[in-house]
Amino acid sequence: MEIEELKETAIAALEDLKAVDITVLDVRNMTSITDYMIVASGNSSRHVKSLSNNVVMNIKAKGIKPLGIEGEKDGQWCLVDVGDIVVHVMLPPVREFYQLEKLWSVDVVSSSGNITPSA
Numbered sequence: 001m002e003i004e005e006l007k008e009t010a011i012a013a014l015e016d017l018k019a020v021d022i023t024v025l026d027v028r029n030m031t032s033i034t035d036y037m038i039v040a041s042g043n044s045s046r047h048v049k050s051l052s053n054n055v056v057m058n059i060k061a062k063g064i065k066p067l068g069i070e071g072e073k074d075g076q077w078c079l080v081d082v083g084d085i086v087v088h089v090m091l092p093p094v095r096e097f098y099q100l101e102k103l104w105s106v107d108v109v110s111s112s113g114n115i116t117p118s119a
């Protein structure tokens with residue numbers, strides 16, 4: 001599966017369950033650990049868990065096995081690592097605290113494909 005299709009599969013899985021503020025970070029020029037990070041918020045710990053589980057299920061349906069899944073028990077920040085893409089699903093206060101978008105300080109690509117320069 002090509003990376004663009006993998007990225008779209010993850011975004012669609014998040015959108016299916018109404019993830020909030022889905023953001024795609026292109027980090028190809030900043031790190032060798034992954035090409036894209038997708039960051040999204042859930043409304044509750046149950047919602048965060050459901051969102052990450054839906055990403056895992058949709059990725060597996062495409063024949064890709066995630067390399068790692070973390071944070072499922074607590075549900076404040078779940079991470080799904082599929083190699084070229086790492087998906088972070090967080091509660092809003094956790095997302096605000098860690099500010100991954102600012103940490104990576106890259107141009108942000110929304111799920112609609114629009115590019116917004118980082119602050």
